Amino acid sequence: MATATITRTLAKSPPAVPAGKRQVRVFDDRIRGFIMEVRDSGSITFWLRYADARGRAKEVRIGRLGDITVDQARQRAEQLRAAVTLGGDPGADRDKVRSVASFGEFVEQKYLPKVRDALRAAADYEAMCRLRLVPALGRRALDEVTPSDVSELRRKLLAEGLSNGRVNRHLAVLRRIFGLALRWGAYEGRNPAAQPDMLPERHREEFLSDAQHVRLLAALDAEPDRVAAAAIRLLALTGARRNEVLRARWAHVDLVRRTLTVPLAKNGERRHVPLSDAALAVLRALPRALDNPHVFPSARRRGQPLENVRGAWARAKRAAGLPASLRLHDLRHSFASALANRGHSLYEIGQILGHKQVATTTRYAHLSQDRLVAAANAVGEISRPSPASAGDVKTEGG
Structure with a gap:
């Protein structure tokens, strides 16, 4: 040496x-x-x-x-x-x-595998990462991404024409990714998306009246695609999410206990959808395919569930005279509103819909105008004197 x-x-x-x-x-x-x-x-x-x-x-x-x-x-x-x-x-x-991994490496190797195992909405999360988040930040090391980078991403999402709600979904996913990276020790520092300046959202309030609900069910009776019609009818009668119904298997249906079990709901947990008499009737009328375990089998892909009901939904809306803007998800709003208008509590409605927070249920449970007017009239009744009490009023000097 x-x-x-x-x-x-x-x-x-x-x-x-x-x-x-x-x-x-x-x-x-x-x-x-x-x-x-x-x-x-x-x-x-x-x-x-x-x-x-x-x-x-x-x-x-x-x-x-x-x-x-x-x-x-x-x-x-x-x-x-x-x-x-x-x-x-x-x-x-x-x-x-x-x-320290790059943002793209962490998303691909750590975040997305967790999402695929835990969430039913994994495809949507993957799309947000693949189409926008990774292209914008993928090459940066996790500890190199700054709040300024997040603000720039937010600006680009808005410039792309995304709605406020959709931009917020991307920012929430980004915040979750960095939160997990910190928790798992992938880097040291702070979460650059902790305060991403969420945009104000205007929640849709479109839902069916009782008369529209009846017209929709009648239109479904005449729909030629019987499998799709039955799926839409079950959505309207249960308030379940689209994929909870379309991906349902007969093994998840218990006609005796009157439940449709969702093994992995949107919140990552198992939930049980209660089945009314009308919902049971829909299920009992469905034939069971010998080579397909799904309640609503695909006509094109062997062993797979029904892909979508867009065509049947569009035809049923036209036949029932419903607004073209009405979404399939609005059937979930309508279901919750029907329960609220019949006096059921937010707790009961939330349990049926599978909500963890009452605030979430509040967004779904719209009261009809007639019910609101009736409630307002209750105050008017208090201030209106009854005939008996009016006769008891004494005048000065009487």
Whole structure:
């Protein structure tokens, strides 16, 4: 092991690399662990060797001559040696920085596998990541993304024409990704999407009146696609989510206990949809395919569920004279509103719909105008004197 004072003069005339070897190292006689490494190619690289807190030998690369000078290398070696003396571990710090995954790597390798295992809406989450989040931030290391980057992403989503609600869904997913990354120790720092400036949303309030509900069911009776018609009818009669019905299997249906079990609901938990007499009638009238376990089997793909009901839904709306803007999901709103207008509590409605928060149920349970007027009239009745009490009023001097 060669020992000498590493100087500019030594770097200009370094020792020759012995034949058969790829390198020779010179250890500085003033700074412990400071090394000049001479390669057989003629390049020179500076290193610092030290022992960490556990006594393990480590080396950290300082730099290559040409990128830095000998004097800069010596100064850096002194700084690193001082840091080691004070309990630091420059090699570990460097490795920690290098080990931080990029946003794209974390999404693909950690976040999406968790989503696929836990959420029914995994396809939507994957689409948001693939189409917008990863293209915008994918190459950045997790600890390099800043709140400013999140604000810029928000601006681009709005410029793309996405609704406020859709922009908010993207920002919520981004916040969740960084929250999980911090919890799992993927990087150190803060969540850049913790306060993403969510946009105001105007929740839709379109739902069916009792008369429209009756017309819809009548239109479904005449719908030629009987499987799709039955699926829409069950959605209207249960308030279940679209995929909870379309992906239902006969193994999930208990006609005795009157439940449709959803093994993995939107919130990641199992839930049981209660079945009314009308809903049971829909299920009992359905034939069971021998080669398909699904309640609503696909006519095109063997063993698979019905893909969608768009055509049947559009025809039924036209036949029933319903607004073209009415969405299939509005049947869930209508179901909740029908329960609310018949005096059922928000707790009961939330249990049927599978909500965890009463606030969520409140958005679904719209009261009809007639019921609201009746409620307002109750106050009017209080202020209106009864005939008996009116006769008891005494006039001055009476």
